[in-house]
Amino acid sequence: MSTRGFTTCLWFDGRAQEAADFYLSVFKDGSRGQTLHYTDAGPGPAGSVLTVEFEVNGQKFMALNGGPQFTFNEAVSFVIETDDQAETDHYWSRLTENGGEEGHCGWLKDRFGVSWQVAPKEVTELIADEDGAKATRATKALYTMKRIDIAAVREAHAGE
Numbered sequence: 001m002s003t004r005g006f007t008t009c010l011w012f013d014g015r016a017q018e019a020a021d022f023y024l025s026v027f028k029d030g031s032r033g034q035t036l037h038y039t040d041a042g043p044g045p046a047g048s049v050l051t052v053e054f055e056v057n058g059q060k061f062m063a064l065n066g067g068p069q070f071t072f073n074e075a076v077s078f079v080i081e082t083d084d085q086a087e088t089d090h091y092w093s094r095l096t097e098n099g100g101e102e103g104h105c106g107w108l109k110d111r112f113g114v115s116w117q118v119a120p121k122e123v124t125e126l127i128a129d130e131d132g133a134k135a136t137r138a139t140k141a142l143y144t145m146k147r148i149d150i151a152a153v154r155e156a157h158a159g160e
Contacts, residue, residue, distance in 0.1 A: 007045050007060040011070050012112065016063035019112050020052040026094045057160035077115035085150050091118045097101045102146040126157045
């Protein structure tokens with residue numbers, strides 16, 4: 001059995017390099033790996049980018065220029081667990097900029113169509129409270145939001 005972990009391959013239509021550069025700019029602890037180019041064997045134009053390896057937040061990715069056959073959907077998303085409102089707002093604004101789409105309850109799609117969940121740890125704790133009434137109030141407040149407002153969920157949890 002492999003113990004090397006996994007690499008998530010993300011399929012792009014000619015935008016692999018742009019996507020890797022974008023994700024490396026969003027996450028502060030990223031690094032770029034190997035870039036491979038198409039050869040005369042194709043199917044892409046010789047010399048154009050085939051794949052770009054990169055790592056952000058300890059997660060390994062490969063961006064592949066595979067063509068228009070496949071697109072992203074919400075069946076797969078990446079969860080970013082955040083510590084506070086400033087971090088939540090940072091990821092929300094960066095990932096929705098330049099063509100990203102806001103979703104509900106902290107979900108969004110970035111400009112490439114990749115789905116993300118920006119999930120504050122505190123909110124997860126509030127909606128999981130053993131006190132069912134508090135958890136319900138927090139959850140109802142969460143359901144009204146796109147970008148999560150931690151203070152508003154906290155106030156709903158407290159019954160304010």
